[in-house]
Amino acid sequence: MESWPQKKTRLCLCAVLILLSCLFAGKVFARPQVFVPDPITGYALGGHDPVSYFVDGYPRKGKRNHVHKWGGTEWIFVNEGNLAAFKRDPEAYAPLFAACGGYALSEGFGTAGNPFIYAIVDGRLVFFHSVVNRFLFVVNGSQLMTAAQDNAERVGCVPMR
Numbered sequence: 001m002e003s004w005p006q007k008k009t010r011l012c013l014c015a016v017l018i019l020l021s022c023l024f025a026g027k028v029f030a031r032p033q034v035f036v037p038d039p040i041t042g043y044a045l046g047g048h049d050p051v052s053y054f055v056d057g058y059p060r061k062g063k064r065n066h067v068h069k070w071g072g073t074e075w076i077f078v079n080e081g082n083l084a085a086f087k088r089d090p091e092a093y094a095p096l097f098a099a100c101g102g103y104a105l106s107e108g109f110g111t112a113g114n115p116f117i118y119a120i121v122d123g124r125l126v127f128f129h130s131v132v133n134r135f136l137f138v139v140n141g142s143q144l145m146t147a148a149q150d151n152a153e154r155v156g157c158v159p160m161r
Contacts, residue, residue, distance in 0.1 A: 037073040044073045045115045050093040051082035053125050059115055071098070095125045097148060100157035102126040103133035106147040110155040121145060 041047040043062070052060035062076030066083045069075075070090045077083040086093050095113065097105055102121070104111040113127020119138050120126075122145065128134040137144050152158050
């Protein structure tokens with residue numbers, strides 16, 4: 001049986017290890033620097049056409065015969081015109097921050113954005129984790145956009161080119 005000082009030493013060591021792991025956990029990227037494909041469809045944005053947010057004003061499911069690989073994953077489009085527009089300028093249509101949630105990113109956290117909770121901010125598609133986050137971001141747009149851009153690379157929310 002251990003004596004009380006030995007138990008205290010073991011508890012202190014455990015506490016120090018937990019503290020160190022918490023400190024170094026912040027150095028790890030929250031997500032990879034790619035547009036993470038949907039685990040079910042295998043496509044970026046869960047198979048939604050990124051151009052449709054701008055053209056139609058809402059997300060539309062793409063068709064498998066209009067596919068383009070960019071940013072580390074495959075994107076599908078509603079029609080050939082949307083595919084051509086994306087190929088011409090993918091950064092204009094792809095979600096800003098590699099589809100991370102804009103508001104959470106402005107706070108320094110990387111969360112996956114929801115393709116159904118979005119806003120067009122300064123001509124760019126921005127996803128959010130929740131409707132409340134979207135509201136807070138849009139209301140304080142320029143200030144939070146700057147903070148999100150400052151945090152994007154550190155958190156790992158920058159797409160591969």
